[in-house]
Amino acid sequence: MKKARWDVKAKHGFFTSLKCRECGRHYPKEALHVCEFCFGPLEVDYDYGLIKTVLTRAKIASRPTNMWRYRELLPIEGEPTVGFQVGFTPLVRANRLAKRLGLREVWIKNDTVNYPTLSFKDRVVSVALSRARELGFEIVACASTGNLANSVAANAASGGLRSYVFIPADLETGKVLGSLVYGTNVIGIRGTYDEVNRLCSEIAGKYGWAFVNVNIRPYYAEGSKAMGYEIIEQLGWRLPDHVVVPMAGGSLITKIHKSFKEFVKLGLVDEHRYSIHGAQAEGCAPIVNAMKAGAEIIKPVSKPQTIVKSLAIGNPADGFYAIQTMKQTGGWAENPNDEDVVAGIRLLAETEGVFAETAGGTTVAAAQRLVNAGRIKPSESVVLCITGHGLKTQEAVANRCGEARVIGPHLHEFLALLDRKN
Amino acid sequence: MPINVRIPTPLRKLTKDKDVVQASGATIQDIIDSLEKQYPGLKERICDERGELRRFVNVYLNDEDIRFAQGKGTPVKDGDEISVIPAIAGG
Structure with missing residues (x-):
């Protein structure tokens, strides 16, 4: 048998x-x-026992500055064939933002400049496509709120794989174009992300394609851990007191927790108490709502209504584990409204010169709420995970930042303009 | 009176490939017990060792998730339709 x-x-x-x-x-x-x-x-x-015998700080530090410096902890068997340059984005000390938030030590983990598509999704896609190729797939695909589609399209293009990306049809123009340009097959679905995801599950069952976030998901999701490893290494091999992470399906926050636990287990960082907090937008906050209500069961949001489309997953697959992560680490969850999200985007841009997409604004606004509520103390260190670039969601801040003042190419017109302003 | 229960593909090996089976009872709990009697092994796939609905299995009574009704104690009546649907992973 x-x-x-x-x-x-x-x-x-x-x-x-x-x-x-x-x-x-x-x-x-x-x-x-x-x-x-x-x-x-x-x-x-x-096999952590085996990994512990080979992986040291010195070995990691000797390798190229990309996420594959932690390759023993990423699930591919050979060398990465897709996305070797991904990761090791800047961890920026954000003193001007810290001052505005009322904190002493704030760091921005800046995945707005992740390679090649300006979001943390390049991390998961690098693992997923490398693994998909090892498993013999020639066509890769995904269900996406935008960033993942961009990343699958770009990395498939450079890796010589065919791709199909499925998105809600009403996404931001930049995110749609940001997939189309790579010559992928973009399928816009009239429906919510959850409906796109359901359709993709059916398609994945029917065709022999590698859906990175369906049948390749166990490998794909592990790519997010690299963000956590980098935070520890870039802080000088230490854990922060707090991390604030945006949540859509709830996978990233769970994997950042896993990455911290793994580095402690492997003796790569000293144990230190940390709290991981999650952020969603008010118009689609199923995980935050459950956390605040003390519930373990997540009530899906059937019709997300927010400008934060990248986080608009109404039925989060890892919601339960995200809540466990926050509970186990003494973290909390916040759900700023769209107004606060826009203010968060502008605050980050004006203080640190980082233009984040809506998920970044959500994270900054959530951090402000956590500080206001006393959940983050002024003396404690905080890392904000900023996961995608603002040029992808320009609609969110268009008409909210003023406009260029137009004059003729004459000095007197400029002087008159300055006079008017002063 | 029997009530129709829709069985998802991965569990049809246990129901002799039937996609709709019949069960009887006054609550979802009764229905699950009735299914187990007819198709031994089905209950442990839907419920954990403590008898609670597994986290990644959803049971819908006429399109409503019983978790947001009265759970396994949710009453059922003639003509109701029950669907057992594994959660969709993804995202």
Whole structure:
């Protein structure tokens, strides 16, 4: 009789198998994402004992400055074939922003300049496409609120893979164009992200494509850990007191927690108490609402209404784990409204010269609320995860930052303009 | 009176490939027990060791998630339709 797949535990390399987060059953390292027994999500399992014998601070520091410097903790078997330049974005000490927030030590983890598509999604896509190629796929695809589609399209183009990206049809112009330009197949769906995702699940079951956030999801999601590793290394091999992370499906916040725990477990950083906080926009905040209500069950938002489209996932797949992360670390959740999000975008730009997309404005505004509520103390260190570039969501701040004053090319007109202003 | 229950593809091995089966009872709990009697092994796929609905399994009563009604104690009546649907991963 053929053995059930969950009996298989292949052991070789640093990542050993897929494992159900719910019931712990093991699966082979294939394009699988759901436990056949209990329907829980599968996650990559590693041989930490083996990794501990080879991975040191010195070894990491000797490698090129990209996310693959932590390759033992990323789930591919050979060398990365897609996105070798991704990651190791700047961690910027943000003193002017700190002053405005009423804090002493604020850091911006600036993934607005991640390579090549200006969002943290290049991290997950680099892992997903490298793994998809190892598994023999030639067509890659995704369901996306925009950033992921841009990243799949660009990285598939440079990796020589064909791609299909599925998005809600009403996304920001920049995000649609930012996929089309790479020659991908952009499919706009008249519906919400959750409806796009449901359709993609059906398509993934029907065709032999690598949907990065469906059947390749266990590998894909691990890419987010690199952001956490970099924060620790760039802080001088220490953990911060607080991290504020935007939440859509709730995966990034969960993986940042995992990355911190892994570095502690491997002896790469000293144990230190930290809190991880989550941010969503008021118009689509299923995780924040559950956290604030003390509920473990997340009530889906069927019709998201917010300018923060990149976070507008009404039925977050990792919502439960995101709440666990915040609870376990003593973190909290905040849901600023659109007005505060725009103010957050402008504050970050005006104080630090970083133009973030709406998710970044949500994170800054949430941080302000956490400070106001006393959940972050003035003397504590805070890292804000700024995950995407503002040029992608220009609609959010258009007409909110004034406009250029136009004059003829004459000195007297300029002098008159200055006089009027003063 | 029997009530129709829709079974998702991954569980149809247990229901002899039937996509709709019938069960009887006054609550969702009764329905689950009734299903287990007819198709042994089905309950442990839907409920955990404590008998609670598994986190990534949704049960809908006439399109409403029973988690937002009275859970397993949600009453059912003739003509109701129940669907067992694994959560969709993604995003």
